[in-house]
Amino acid sequence: MLSHVEVAKVRMLRLLVRHATAVSCAERGLKSHLLLRGEQPATLTGYNLISTLYGNVSYVPRSLYARREEMLLKHARLVARDSGFVFSLADLEASLSSHGCGEHSSHVDSLTKRSKKVAIINEGAGDAAALLGILRLVEYLSQDHLFGKDQQLKIIIDAGTGTTAIGFGIGAVCLGLPWEVTAVILADTIDGYQKKEETLISEFRRCFTLQCSEQTLTGSEPGLVHWVERRSPRKFGNILKGEVEICQKIAQETGILIDPVYTLAAWELASQLGQEECAKVVMLHTGGTLGMFGLAQRYKSYFEMLKDEYCS
Numbered sequence: 001m002l003s004h005v006e007v008a009k010v011r012m013l014r015l016l017v018r019h020a021t022a023v024s025c026a027e028r029g030l031k032s033h034l035l036l037r038g039e040q041p042a043t044l045t046g047y048n049l050i051s052t053l054y055g056n057v058s059y060v061p062r063s064l065y066a067r068r069e070e071m072l073l074k075h076a077r078l079v080a081r082d083s084g085f086v087f088s089l090a091d092l093e094a095s096l097s098s099h100g101c102g103e104h105s106s107h108v109d110s111l112t113k114r115s116k117k118v119a120i121i122n123e124g125a126g127d128a129a130a131l132l133g134i135l136r137l138v139e140y141l142s143q144d145h146l147f148g149k150d151q152q153l154k155i156i157i158d159a160g161t162g163t164t165a166i167g168f169g170i171g172a173v174c175l176g177l178p179w180e181v182t183a184v185i186l187a188d189t190i191d192g193y194q195k196k197e198e199t200l201i202s203e204f205r206r207c208f209t210l211q212c213s214e215q216t217l218t219g220s221e222p223g224l225v226h227w228v229e230r231r232s233p234r235k236f237g238n239i240l241k242g243e244v245e246i247c248q249k250i251a252q253e254t255g256i257l258i259d260p261v262y263t264l265a266a267w268e269l270a271s272q273l274g275q276e277e278c279a280k281v282v283m284l285h286t287g288g289t290l291g292m293f294g295l296a297q298r299y300k301s302y303f304e305m306l307k308d309e310y311c312s
Contacts, residue, residue, distance in 0.1 A: 019047050019290075021121060022055030032056065033079055035072065037065040046293030068123055076118045084116030088127065124161030126196075128203040134167025135174070142177055152178045152279045157286065158266040159183035159227070162193045164286060166200050169224025180279075182226045184265040187236040193227045230265040237261060239295060244302045247292075260295070262288035 025032040032055035036048065040059045044052055051057050064071050076086045121127075142149050155172075157165045165183035172179040185193050201224070232240055243260035250267065251257050258264050263285060270283035296303045 019050040019054065022051055026054045033058065033075065035060050035065070035075055038062055041294070041297055043297070045297070046290040048294065050290070072120050072122070076120050080116055080118040084118055086118045086120065088120050088122075088129075122161075124163055126161035126163045126200075128200060128207055130163050131167040131170060131200065131204050132208070134164055135171045138168055138171025138175065138177070142175055147282070149175065149177055153180070154273055154279050154281045155179050155181045156266045156270040156273070156281060156283045157181065157183045158262045158288075159185050159193060160187055160262065162188075162196050162225070162227075163200065164284070165225045165227075166197050168284070169197075170201065170204065173224060180226065181224065182228060182269070182273075184230045184269050185227055186230060186262065186265060190227045190229070193225075194223060197223055197225055228269065231268050239299060239302070241302065244295075244299070244306060248306055256285070257289045258285070259288045259291050261291060262286065 019034075022032045022034055034051045034055045034057045036051065036057060036059050038059060038061075041048055048057075058075070060071060073086065080086050141147050147153060155168055157168065159165050162183060162185075165181055168179070169181045171177070172181060183193070188196070234240060239260040243264060247258050247260055247264060258267050263283075266283050266285075270281050274281045
């Protein structure tokens with residue numbers, strides 16, 4: 001199954017941003033407030049458990065969570081109170097960059113002298129600041145002892161917010177890598193992801209300077225990322241009958257643990273292209289596997305089938 005496909009395992013800030021951020025903040029003596037969609041489960045496991053151990057968790061009704069920006073800003077202001085200052089992660093990164101946005105830098109520099117500062121990290125870390133970390137990942141993977149800079153690769157990524165895929169597209173272009181980035185869409189339409197690509201690239205160009213031409217990062221068609229539908233479309237977060245068994249089969253045959261919400265979609269496309277294409281296909285394993293604990297609570301019958309099969 002893996003004869004034409006490689007899997008790159010990396011630790012990423014994606015939708016998993018909530019628990020990864022909580023751990024990172026705790027290590028640096030910072031307090032994190034994590035807003036989780038829906039109701040608190042009866043038994044804390046997986047991401048919910050890790051998030052609760054490391055951060056301050058609030059469960060937000062789905063109707064309120066649907067208005068993400070409004071919800072995040074409202075909670076941040078409650079945390080900041082009257083004496084604090086609320087700003088976005090992109091503002092902070094820009095102010096620290098020697099090539100930061102002038103208006104953002106002066107605004108942040110003048111106001112962050114207040115004692116309490118509250119930074120908002122968008123869902124999925126979906127802003128220009130997050131692209132900097134992904135660019136560092138691309139640079140790391142392009143080292144000679146890993147993928148190198150001359151090998152033609154098809155990079156397959158599962159797209160939640162799409163930020164990871166867009167960062168890979170920017171990194172490949174700016175480093176002159178012969179990499180083709182394909183993202184399997186999970187939570188929006190292709191048109192929605194293309195608009196997200198244009199917005200993120202525009203914000204990135206406004207705040208940061210790289211050795212790329214202005215024409216390179218326009219975000220116009222055909223774009224830096226090839227967006228494709230997943231094999232079996234569904235509402236985000238839902239899984240289909242049989243997918244848990246597929247994940248089990250892949251784990252037993254390869255030792256690679258994937259999940260049915262995110263990485264299974266990328267795995268299926270990478271496996272297909274690995275049989276069809278001459279170029280090397282690389283699936284970027286972005287995580288998501290701790291989510292299996294929550295899925296086991298929501299889809300008990302699907303996981304009972306695994307137990308029955310094991311015991312038979």
